Amino acid sequence: MDTAELRRALEDAELSPYQADAYTALLRLGSASATELADACSVPTARIYDVLRDLEAKGYIETYEQDSLHARANEPQAVLTSLRGKAERFTAAAAEIEERWEQPAVDGHMVSIVKRFETVFDRACDIVREAETEVQVSATAEQFRRLRPALATAYDNGAIVSVSIHSDSGTTADELPDTRAYDGIATEVRHRRLPAPFIVLVDRNETCFTPHARSVNRYGVLVDDYTLTYVFHWYFQTCLWEVWEPMYDARPTEPPxxxxxxxxxxxxxxxxxxxxxxxxxxxxxxxxxxxxxxxxxxxxxxxxxxxxxxxxxxxxxxxxxxxxxxxxxxxxxxxxxxxxxxxxxxxxxxxxxxxxx
CATH class of the missing domain: 2.30.30.690 (SH3 type barrels.)
Incomplete structure (x- = not known):
């Protein structure tokens, strides 16, 4: 980082242009009289004393009398701690802004459009864990594996869990989860031998959706609405469930x-x-x-x-x-x-x- 960049960084932190210029000059000189420092930077002589007092108040320098007013830079540890703290807050703020932009809150929204698959997947895990009546899932084998803990909770809650595992037509049975992986996780599982969207429907009111991996458009939809979830339910029934044979069925054959x-x-x-x-x-x-x-x-x-x-x-x-x-x-x-x-x-x-x- 050259001197000009250092000055700009100090200005971004907390210093005025004159203060940043005087401080970087004093770092270079080590110590100097007020007039020598004014000659070494762009601060007018008439302003240098005010600038030095402000820098001293901020803890950047100390001044002392030696025939005339002199100044030297303080041990930089306190300055470095302050600057690094600001940097961490800026970094955290940037991350928070990105997160809030990519993941708008679902609360209070009937439909939310998001950009990241992980946002949709995290939401799916949350609502599946709270399911009480029914969960319908369309997922790849890997997505199913990641969703298993949440599905296990829903299953333990008493929800009926229907899972449609989708894959490319060339996928073999060996590449799919072993049937034992569905025990205590799903009520019934079917295998769709075509790419499909990631869909999770919970208790007739909540939907998580992203297009399949080959789709040109990449986005996610989070729905908290009874009627719209019903539309997704019929897509699930007709395209992802009805025409595909069961590969796992834990439903009892005798009442209840x-x-x-x-x-x-x-x-x-x-x-x-x-x-x-x-x-x-x-x-x-x-x-x-x-x-x-x-x-x-x-x-x-x-x-x-x-x-x-x-x-x-x-x-x-x-x-x-x-x-x-x-x-x-x-x-x-x-x-x-x-x-x-x-x-x-x-x-x-x-x-x-x-x-x-």
């Missing part, structure tokens, strides 16, 4: 059978109902008029959906519209819908088949 998705419930339970099986089901959800939480148990009476009934499981396309259950409870019937229910009595967030007889 737990569902977070009414359409999955209908596809698997309607054939049993048509065969004359009595289905005892518990419902947890919200009253569609009051919004209050409700829970009850009863006997499944009927299922209805927009498509026509078929033998076996109805395809997802027939369940994309209105899908509802009719449940007998204490001599009355209640209608139950799924995510987004409007005309039914209850929007179910969890359905549990308690008994099949």
């Amino acid at each position: 059978l737990v569902y977070a998705d009414i359409r999955r419930f209908v596809r698997e339970i309607e054939p049993l109902l048509e065969d004359g099986t009595t289905v005892r089901v518990a419902v947890e959800g919200f009253d569609t008029e009051s919004g209050e939480a409700v829970s009850f148990a009863g006997t499944l009476v009927d299922v209805s959906y927009a498509g026509s009934s078929t033998n076996g499981e109805p395809p997802l396309s027939q369940l994309a519209g209105e899908t509802a259950l009719t449940i007998a409870v204490d001599g009355e019937t209640r209608t139950v819908g799924g995510w987004g229910a409007v005309i039914e009595d209850v929007e179910a967030i969890r359905l549990t088949v308690e008994a099949l007889t």
